[in-house]
Amino acid sequence: MAENNDYVQAKEEGSWRLPPGLRKALPFYMRRAWVNFGEPIPLFEHLHKTFGPIAHYRFMGTLIVFVNDPAWIQEILINQAGSFVKERTLQRMKILLGEGLITSDDPIHMRQRRIAAPAFHRQRIAGYAEQIAASAATTREGWKKDTEFDIAESMMQLSLRIVARTLFDTEVTPEVLSVADEVDTIMGLYNYLVAFPRLERVLHWPIPGVMKFRRSRARLDVIVERMIASRRALSREDLESRGDLLSELVAARDEAAAEGDPDGMSDKQLRDETLTIFLAGYETVANALSWTWYLLSQNPDVAERMEAEIDQVLGGRPVTMQEYPNLRYTEMVFAEAMRLYPPAWAMGRRSTKAVELGPYKIPPGAHFFFSQYVMHRSAEFWDEPEAFRPERHTPEAKAERPRFVYFPFGGGRRQCIGEGFAWMEGVLSLATIAQKWRLEFVNRYPVVAQAKITLRPKFPMIMIPRERFPQAAPEHPGQVR
Numbered sequence: 400m401a402e403n404n405d406y407v408q409a410k411e412e413g414s415w416r417l418p419p420g421l422r423k424a425l426p427f428y429m430r431r432a433w434v435n436f437g438e439p440i441p442l443f444e445h446l447h448k449t450f451g452p453i454a455h456y457r458f459m460g461t462l463i464v465f466v467n468d469p470a471w472i473q474e475i476l477i478n479q480a481g482s483f484v485k486e487r488t489l490q491r492m493k494i495l496l497g498e499g500l501i502t503s504d505d506p507i508h509m510r511q512r513r514i515a516a517p518a519f520h521r522q523r524i525a526g527y528a529e530q531i532a533a534s535a536a537t538t539r540e541g542w543k544k545d546t547e548f549d550i551a552e553s554m555m556q557l558s559l560r561i562v563a564r565t566l567f568d569t570e571v572t573p574e575v576l577s578v579a580d581e582v583d584t585i586m587g588l589y590n591y592l593v594a595f596p597r598l599e600r601v602l603h604w605p606i607p608g609v610m611k612f613r614r615s616r617a618r619l620d621v622i623v624e625r626m627i628a629s630r631r632a633l634s635r636e637d638l639e640s641r642g643d644l645l646s647e648l649v650a651a652r653d654e655a656a657a658e659g660d661p662d663g664m665s666d667k668q669l670r671d672e673t674l675t676i677f678l679a680g681y682e683t684v685a686n687a688l689s690w691t692w693y694l695l696s697q698n699p700d701v702a703e704r705m706e707a708e709i710d711q712v713l714g715g716r717p718v719t720m721q722e723y724p725n726l727r728y729t730e731m732v733f734a735e736a737m738r739l740y741p742p743a744w745a746m747g748r749r750s751t752k753a754v755e756l757g758p759y760k761i762p763p764g765a766h767f768f769f770s771q772y773v774m775h776r777s778a779e780f781w782d783e784p785e786a787f788r789p790e791r792h793t794p795e796a797k798a799e800r801p802r803f804v805y806f807p808f809g810g811g812r813r814q815c816i817g818e819g820f821a822w823m824e825g826v827l828s829l830a831t832i833a834q835k836w837r838l839e840f841v842n843r844y845p846v847v848a849q850a851k852i853t854l855r856p857k858f859p860m861i862m863i864p865r866e867r868f869p870q871a872a873p874e875h876p877g878q879v880r
Contacts, residue, residue, distance in 0.1 A: 406449065409759065416760045418464065420446075420455035440744065440850050443467075443770045447777070453756065462765040467777060469803035471756045472769050475748055476803070476811035482754055486747035486766045492852075494602065495585055495616060497667065499675030500816060508813070510653060514664060515672060515816060518647035524820045526642060527565045528720035531824050534560040535831035536717065542864045547841060549859040551689040555579075558685035561824060566676055567626060568643035578622055581615040582678060586851060588612050619674065627669050648672055678852070679817055683742035684824050686855045690740035691733055691829065693860055696840035698787045705732050705789075706837070706867065709830045718830045726826050729833075731789035733825040737807040739787065741771040744854040746809060771807055772854065780804045836864040 407422045421428065425442075428434045433445035443465055446454040452468035466472055475483060484504045493502045500511055517523065538557040542548060556571075563575045588608055602609060630638060630649040638650040648669055652662045664672065695702040708728045718726075747768045754761045776784045780800065781791070790796065797805075808815040815821070844858035 414760070415753075415762050416758065417455050417462075418453040418756075418759045418761075419450045421457075425456050425458045438850055440770065440772055440848075443745070443768070443773045447773055453759065462762070464761060464765055464767045466756070466767055466769045467773055469774070469780070469801040472774075472803040472806075473810075474756055475754075475767055475769070476809070476813075479754060480811055482750055482752040483748035483767070484751055486749040486768075488747060494612075496675050496678070497671035499671040500813075501675050501679065503671075511664070511668065511672065512816060514651045514653045515648060517651060518644055519816050519820065521819060523647070524823060525720045527561075527820070528718075528723065528823060528827060530564045531561055531827045532718045532831050534564060535828040539832045539835050542836065544866050545863060547861050547863055550692050550838065550862045551686075551856045551860050554685040554688040554692075555681075557688070557828060558681050558824075561684075561828075562677060562680045564643075565820075566644045566673070566680065568641050568646065574622055574626075578619060578677060579681065581619045581622075582681065584615045585612060586682070620670065623670050623673050624666065627666055627673070631666075644676060645669075645673060676817065679815070680820070680824075682853045682855075684821050684828075686742045686853050687733070687737050687740070687821075687825055688828055689856055689860060690854075691736035691825070692838050692862065693840060693846065693856075694736050694739065694787045695732065696838050696862065701732060701787060701789060702833075702837060705729050705829070706833055709833050713830065713834065715834070718827050722830075723823060723826060726830055728789060729829050730822065730826050731792040733822070733829060734792040734805075734807075735787055735789045738775040738781075738791070738805060739785075740848060740854055741775060741807045742853045743807060743809065743815075744772040744848075744850050745770040772848075772850075774803070775805060775807075777804075833867075835867060837867050838862040839865055 405422050405428070406419065408419050410417055410419075425434065429436075431445075433441040435441060446456070446465045447467045453464065453466050453471065455462060455464045457463065466475065485502060496502050498507050498511070500508065500515065503511060534557060537560065538553060542553070559575065559579050560571050563569050563571050567575060569575060588611060602613060626645060627649070630646055633641075633646070633649075635650055638646045648664060651664065654662075695705070705728055708726065712722050712725045745768060747766060750761065750763050750765045750767065752763050754765070754767075775781070778784055781804075803810060808818040808821070839862060841861040841863060843861050846860065847857040848854050849857035
């Protein structure tokens with residue numbers, strides 16, 4: 400650790416032993432390049448570089464611990480999970496998402512996950528493969544050869560089309576576009592809403608940013624509640640035959656419900672889960688795909704190998720669920736893109752009991768943060784961490800590394816319930832589009848990652864589609880050698 404009067408080594412505070420960290424409260428350092436209250440990643444990177452796997456600082460009287468050690472992250476998420484609840488940032492998201500799977504704590508979270516789990520079973524999500532491929536093909540055919548476009552905007556449109564089909568069983572109607580517009584408005588207000596002190600107490604006040612949020616949330620509620628009411632009017636048989644996620648959630652029952660207790664979701668719970676699934680499914684995969692296309696444009700050797708696999712497996716045919724397991728290199732490309740640009744870029748918990756991590760004993764009420772973005776780029780665990788190498792994600796490589804060196808979908812009891820869906824959406828979308836196009840990056844705007852709810856490009860990422868001429872079908876389609 401660097402010698403600096405602003406830094407302290409591990410220290411005793413009464414019966415507590417804190418890790419090394421900043422001597423003074425964080426606002427004291429606000430003129431430093433690594434402090435930007437709207438962009439926390441530089442702070443996390445500084446703490447890791449200066450103090451190593453664990454460090455602490457204080458902000459507004461709160462003790463905050465940043466952890467970048469896979470074993471200690473496992474302690475927090477799995478081994479000592481009962482000593483933690485969601486931290487303030489995610490709690491603040493309750494003003495939009497209510498008690499959805501992202502924001503709720505047990506026992507609500509456990510019950511909601513139990514009810515929702517069948518809708519995300521592997522066999523259920525496999526049924527969406529055709530819709531994903533068809534949506535990606537529509538996006539692909541909408542591009543014009545040698546004509547510039549913003550890949551981030553296009554991937555948002557693709558993701559919206561997929562969410563509309565799989566969540567709501569509809570096309571991108573004005574109603575669905577309204578949901579997306581209101582979510583985008585709230586996303587733009589995210590850092591403002593998180594930083595606003597005691598926001599929950601002043602949501603009814605005539606404060607411009609708060610009023611803007613309140614209007615968007617009210618419009619969202621009207622649309623989603625109308626969709627839920629339309630499903631409630633259907634018979635159970637009709638719900639099951641529709642096959643979309645919202646119908647699945649309306650029909651779902653809690654087999655573990657006690658006698659006399661409700662075994663399904665209330666309208667309020669359905670509203671919360673619908674918005675949670677929409678936000679997670681729309682925003683995260685779109686950003687992951689945008690970063691993947693950018694990285695492929697900067698690494699033509701990787702793009703060529705991925706295209707060769709796609710040509711061999713598909714032979715010019717539309718991708719189906721049958722070919723999905725054979726697109727292994729394409730999946731590794733998507734995995735490596737999420738290593739460098741994980742859509743969920745950080746996680747946090749708040750301790751409700753004393754927590755011991757190695758030699759440190761940390762009091763209740765501390766906030767613990769760990770960042771996929773920082774961990775995924777840590778030289779302690781990755782050779783040349785800034786390099787784009789899909790081979791890092793072979794089964795052999797994955798088996799050799801510690802569990803929480805790579806965790807784009809979180810971990811433990813709260814691991815993303817839609818992870819399987821996201822992998823399928825990413826791989827099938829890449830395969831469908833790469834059948835026809837290779838994208839060439841136009842270096843017009845800086846490539847900057849913006850850490851909001853998800854890690855999104857701050858500026859447009861302009862691409863030019865160059866037409867490809869795929870190889871003919873192989874003698875043994877679907878076999879990768």
